[in-house]
Amino acid sequence: MNDQATMPSHNKILVVGGGIGGIRAAMDLAESGRNVVLIDKSVSIGGLITQLDRTFPTNDCDLCTLSPRLSEGGRQEHIDLLTMTEVKKVSGDVGNFTVTLSQTPRYIDLEKCTACGDCFKVFPECVSFNPGLDHRAPTCMRYPQAIPQAYAIDMHKCQDVKALENVCKAGAILPQQTSKEIELEVGAVILCPGADVFDPSGLDHFEYGKNPDVVTSLEYERILSASGPTQGELVRPSDGKKPEKIAWIQCVGSRGLQKGAASYCSSACCMFALKEAIVTKERFQDSIETTIFYMDMRTFGKEYEQYRERAENEFHVNLVRSRPHSIVGDEATGGLDITFAPDDGSPSITETFDMAVLSTGFKVSESVRKMAGTMGIELNAHDFAKTDEFSPVATSVPGIYVCGLFEGPKDIPETMVQASAAACLAAKATQPAVHIDEDTLVNLPERDVSSEEPRIGIFICDCGLNIGGVVDTQNLAEFGKTLPQVAVSQVVGHGCSKSSMDIIHKTIVDEKLNRVVIGGCSPRTHETKFQDLLQRAGLNKYLVEIANIRDQDTWVHADDPEAAKQKARHLIRMATSSVKNAHPLIEHSLPMHKEILVVGGGVSGMTTALSLADQGFKVFLAEKAPQLGGLAGRIKKTIEGRDVPVFMEALTQKTLQHPGIEVIFNAIIVDHTGMPGMFKTGLQIAPQMYYRQIEHGVTILATGALQNRPETFLLGENPAVMTQLDMDTLLEEDLDRIKAMRTVAMIQCVGSRCPENQNCSRICCQSAVKNALRLLDINPDMRIFVLYRDMRTYGFTEDYYLEARKRGVIFVRYEKDAPPQVRPEKDGIEVTFVDPILGQSLALSADCLCLSTGLVADDEASEDLAMIFRLQRTGEGFFLEDHVKLRPLDLSTPGFFVAGTAHSPKNIKECIADAQAAAGRAQTLLAKNSIELGAAVARVDSNKCAACLVCVRACPFDIPFINADGYSEIDPAKCHGCGVCAAECPAKAIQLMQFEDDQILAKLDGLLERMVA
């Protein structure tokens, strides 16, 4: 990584903002061979997520999960990182922009700074910042894994510059540094500058700023965080006492309730409040009372409804639907009196809490607004970058794309999707600058350790409080020293931070270690990082073993430190025993097929196919129907009023006419073999039913979902009852019938958020609002009643909900346990429901009952595909992503991606973003000319093989065969490393490399405390 723009100017892409969105976009571009300049105005990259403690929906410690990504961002040779840098001017056109950047001086030489912290110790006033609840530190290293790993100096605060210079042994202080302007030629720009959070200082009724126990969500995250002001101890800011009752107040600064608030919904706040309440219960005492005051609980993402259910039922988080109107500090008790009006119309209630957390929403900062103005970017009514429903990450300026919070309020998974989509589009504007197969890292030559006795180094990571808060890491390291063949055992703080990695690197070299054990977190997220470290230190990367103390021990036994200590010792002993038997392995590689198979020809499938074909890739688009279009082919209008059939027709024609796309209609997938980069998929094609096999490197599933049509509320029995999709068609095709209707009732959550389908279908609330507004456009006198459980018009769709209410649509809430009842009438339907405010049952006669039935997975089809492709699905039958936040569209089988509603319910705009993102992710593989196979392949010992055929029969991929010499042979290039053959072989003639029997048995011995020599 360089902190200067040193790459050749052609083919560069500028990414503005190094939050999670910017990092993802930069990484995708770099992996697909583009040169990137990533700038951030802050001292380090990471953005908002570096302030968070854990993140929903998996409640990972975010920095722990994402920091390998962050440092990969720093590691990528094709990314030039410029911190403390902003855009001053942009001119030119797509493919040919000239950008002027302005960089604030850091007064530190990044090449020399070792982040030792000496300057910080001696001159804290000009290096550190007040680590209170401040979340945008100006000069410090904001978190242990910060990138770049370097301090920044506020030279104006320094009283003795000479002394400061002298304190730095590395000679890294540069007092003469000045601001500078940098001019760049770039092909495209991606904007991901994020957003600010609403400042509630003006809200006197909540006493924010006056009473220290009223904090914002971001401040609460700082309190929970191990790198925060209380080192992760939950204490009340006013007096340091442990709180027993905490309240969250939703929609502060969003949904237009308070002074200066925005009218839109900030989309992520309901989930982050639930997360904060769950983490509070999980990490601290379960007895802490947590209460969330909310208007509508908007848990609309994939499986987010189950998250809410868990919060309520498993963690006993109180969810109170109401609008607190004031918080008043009670001097006598030191508590906070929160007064709220229950939504059943009963008189206000006052309850005392120890702390209140204001769930503040997002707003675009003044500086980002100005930057957009400089670039000529059109903003929407709320000052976010204006995008089109059919082009979700393109701004009004061709060649400038947007992702993340600046496009609209959203969470991490959606930010990641948009970032990959923006990267895909920006890549179109430039050509790959480099072949990226070569390992560009500087590694020491690999040392031959085959004749050496094991010399093991154990490095214990404290992971902040995640490990260090539960077990005594020093004591664990001392224990490590007692184990055989251990040469070094020490604590290394945050093992994945650059400074700790440097220490491990140096120790490996200095101490001539030949095996390494990391006592830290999950190998799933961090193994590659430590393997890379070994390579850099001249060791074969397979000589490291990770003991997952965090996930398997300190997280599980946080409340029982003694048990955690014992288990940590077991885990370290097991890893040490196993690594002794590890030996250097060789990785294999194969040439890469550049063709892509896209399954499903709806809006997502066609968009992803076009995105790839436009970049010169050959795409096979397999559609099981005789035409393209899918479900979007049946939708007439979007909520913004865009004409879907016109868009779909253009998309279809473009797909059919594109020379790089071969559409195969009536195609059913019947078999599949191979591995990423060289798949073979068999299709059965109707009506002739002939078989065709396609060779391809990547597979993208865009098989969509089905409109739910549950047999309920007289659907299918009574002509007055229809779904929102039927209504969408009626609105275009039978205006006379619409004009004749006097009353329309709509029921939300039909077939969603129920035992048969636990999740929210996401699109139904906006569909109902859209159709209600269209009905009123045609028939302004119509009475429309929408019976709902929570109105989930997230983001800017809240504007349409507001408009519907203004235009007289009546929204009435119903309880899950008391759904509306329907009865046929002569010319319509009678709908009976309980009005929660009146507390009475009401009946209305409707000419039409419109059911918001949402989307369900095409269970049968997705089950077949999951079986053939060996993919995982959710309980509802949607394809399961590999990692909700890091790889939201990558499936767990490498080389497979998912886009659109095959992943989970979404609207057309979101499907298009998905499709572009899946194409972007696919390009990161397709850019490579060879496939790295890793080393975990099965190996046959011909001396032991009896050619019994058990492996030939057992292998799910048909790889082993009996060769001419009469024993089993397994081609390492084809082996998937599943280990089935090794487990089945009766003669123990097959070993799975990296997981050999002696390693596993040594681990067990370690567990049983019978140490092997």
Ligand SMILES: Cc1cc2nc3c(=O)[nH]c(=O)nc-3n(C[C@H](O)[C@H](O)[C@H](O)COP(=O)(O)OP(=O)(O)OC[C@H]3O[C@@H](n4cnc5c(N)ncnc54)[C@H](O)[C@@H]3O)c2cc1C
């Ligand atoms: C309290 C809270 C809790 C949350 N919890 C969760 C959660 O648990 N799970 C989840 O999925 N989401 C959560 N979110 C939302 C999540 O943080 C965002 O979705 C995500 O961080 C957005 O990433 P981004 O890259 O768009 O923006 P950011 O993370 O804000 O990054 C923007 C970056 O751009 C830089 N920048 C800004 N302006 C400029 C400029 N002019 N020039 C150069 N650089 C600039 C900034 O310094 C920053 O580094 C939470 C948000 C909050 C406020």
